[in-house]
Amino acid sequence: xxxxxxxxxxxxxxxxxxxxxxxxxxxxxxxxxxxxxxxxxxxxxxxxxxxxxxxxxxxxxxxxxxxxxxxxxxxxxxxxxxxxxxxxxxxxxxxxxxxxxxxxxxxxxxxxxxxxxxxxxxxxxxxxxxxxxxxxxxxxxxxxxxxxxxxxxxxxxxxxxxxxxxxxxxxxxxxxxxxxxxxxxxxxxxxxxxxxxxxxxxxxxxxxxxxxxxxxxxxxxxxxxxxxxxxxxxxxxxxxxxxxxxxxxxxxxxxxxxxxxxxxxxxxxxxxxxxxxxxxxxxxxxxxxxxxxxxxxxxxxxxxxxxxxxxxxxxxxxxxxxxxxxxxxxxxxxxxxxxxxxxxxxxxxxxxxxxxxxxxxxxxxxxxxxxxxxxxxxxxxxxxxxxxxxxxxxxxxxxxxxxxxxxxxxxxxxxxxxxxxxxxxxxxxxxxxxxxxxxxxxxxxxxxxxxxxxxxxxxxxxxxxxxxxxxxxxxxxxxxxxxxxxxxxxxxxx
Numbered sequence: 333x334x335x336x337x338x339x340x341x342x343x344x345x346x347x348x349x350x351x352x353x354x355x356x357x358x359x360x361x362x363x364x365x366x367x368x369x370x371x372x373x374x375x376x377x378x379x380x381x382x383x384x385x386x387x388x389x390x391x392x393x394x395x396x397x398x399x400x401x402x403x404x405x406x407x408x409x410x411x412x413x414x415x416x417x418x419x420x421x422x423x424x425x426x427x428x429x430x431x432x433x434x435x436x437x438x439x440x441x442x443x444x445x446x447x448x449x450x451x452x453x454x455x456x457x458x459x460x461x462x463x464x465x466x467x468x469x470x471x472x473x474x475x476x477x478x479x480x481x482x483x484x485x486x487x488x489x490x491x492x493x494x495x496x497x498x499x500x501x502x503x504x505x506x507x508x509x510x511x512x513x514x515x516x517x518x519x520x521x522x523x524x525x526x527x528x529x530x531x532x533x534x535x536x537x538x539x540x541x542x543x544x545x546x547x548x549x550x551x552x553x554x555x556x557x558x559x560x561x562x563x564x565x566x567x568x569x570x571x572x573x574x575x576x577x578x579x580x581x582x583x584x585x586x587x588x589x590x591x592x593x594x595x596x597x598x599x600x601x602x603x604x605x606x607x608x609x610x611x612x613x614x615x616x617x618x619x620x621x622x623x624x625x626x627x628x629x630x631x632x633x634x635x636x637x638x639x640x641x642x643x644x645x646x647x648x649x650x651x652x653x654x655x656x657x658x659x660x661x662x663x664x665x666x667x668x669x670x671x672x673x674x675x676x677x678x679x680x681x682x683x684x685x686x687x688x689x690x691x692x693x694x695x696x697x698x699x700x701x702x703x704x705x706x707x708x709x710x711x712x713x714x715x716x717x718x719x720x721x722x723x724x725x726x727x728x729x730x731x732x733x734x735x736x737x738x739x740x741x742x743x744x745x746x747x748x749x750x751x752x753x754x755x756x757x758x759x760x761x762x763x764x765x766x767x768x769x770x771x772x773x774x775x776x777x778x779x780x781x782x783x784x785x786x787x788x789x790x791x792x793x794x795x796x797x798x799x800x801x802x803x804x805x806x807x808x809x810x811x812x813x814x815x816x817x818x819x820x821x822x823x824x825x826x
Contacts, residue, residue, distance in 0.1 A: 448505055677713075687718060708816050765787070
């Protein structure tokens with residue numbers, strides 16, 4: 333059984349569906365056929381019993397009963413036609429008719445088509461004839477033919493109009509052949525078998541057709557997956573009817589969404605690699621040039637003037653710092669959502685802002701930073717949130733004029749940072765959060781062009797939004813809105 337179950341599970345889905353449909357239909361058809369056969373059998377037997385009872389319960393004239401009993405227990409061949417005509421029991425030729433005495437001897441009517449085999453039940457009814465009870469049974473005649481038998485007490489009457497009475501110690505055994513009934517049941521069984529076979533074969537064919545039609549999208553999905561695995565082509569799509577909403581349609585839409593997301597992810601990855609390679613080329617080229625100059629100076633024995641050597645080393649250090657910052661930004665952007673979700677917790681935004689303000693003050697000691705920070709708690713990753721706020725403040729410090737002012741405010745989850753620098757041109761505002769994008773006016777300033785991209789991603793992951801706009805009177809205003817609450821338990825969806 334286990335081997336058959338394992339073999340069944342290895343079959344294709346359409347074959348299993350066809351077999352299951354055929355098996356279900358076969359079971360249903362078999363149940364209906366068997367039930368129908370037994371119902372017809374019961375109805376036929378009821379009809380036979382009714383006809384048999386109607387014929388057997390007709391009273392027999394006393395003279396006929398006495399005439400037949402007088403020859404018991406002679407064999408049927410010893411009863412002559414003349415005796416039958418005058419004294420025999422007259423029943424339709426299709427019926428077996430014989431009398432059974434309490435001692436087991438029996439007399440067969442001359443017009444009976446055969447002799448019945450008597451049983452102890454027949455003798456018991458003869459002994460208790462006065463009870464008036466009869467019994468039906470299936471039996472056989474002496475030739476082995478199947479018959480339906482009714483044994484009842486013998487009813488006799490003096491003449492046609494007199495009241496019948498039970499003749500003591502004698503039972504009337506009448507029977508009818510079941511040949512026609514059995515033939516009808518056999519023909520019905522054959523017909524039901526043929527209909528069941530056709531039904532099962534038709535159900536199997538219909539199940540196969542339905543399975544093929546229903547699994548066609550699965551075949552397309554399988555071909556698409558195999559195509560992607562073979563060619564890594566993520567542009568393939570499975571056609572789906574818009575109004576369809578079954579499981580196959582949802583699976584196809586999910587596959588299309590998955591391939592679209594993978595294609596976009598690959599495109600962004602390739603773009604990130606290309607942009608990172610471009611951005612890394614400049615500091616690496618500068619580093620290589622400076623290191624080659626220092627190496628050549630050592631190899632040729634021609635020392636570089638101390639001032640120039642100090643400038644080269646400072647340039648190398650600056651390029652190394654820029655490379656470290658760029659690599660750190662790339663690592664931050666490459667982190668998956670699952671890695672971030674493991675570190676999310678309730679964060680006091682006001683403490684994060686104050687820590688970022690202290691770092692910003694160290695980077696711009698000549699600037700004046702004003703802050704109005706009020707309590708607000710959010711769900712975010714602490715280190716990523718602090719890095720995002722530091723990046724916003726770094727931009728403000730970078731573009732603020734010497735001795736300028738930076739205004740910082742936090743009120744009910746809205747953080748605003750305003751500088752008084754040159755501001756961002758209107759045509760450049762849509763690109764400020766793109767990776768590696770840098771304003772032409774800021775190309776000479778240090779930075780990787782990833783700071784604001786990291787800000788946008790971190791804020792979006794925390795469920796908020798960030799915008800940069802031109803400030804009235806000059807400068808730029810960065811606005812960050814984060815959902816949360818003024819208590820330590822931020823409400824969901826606030």
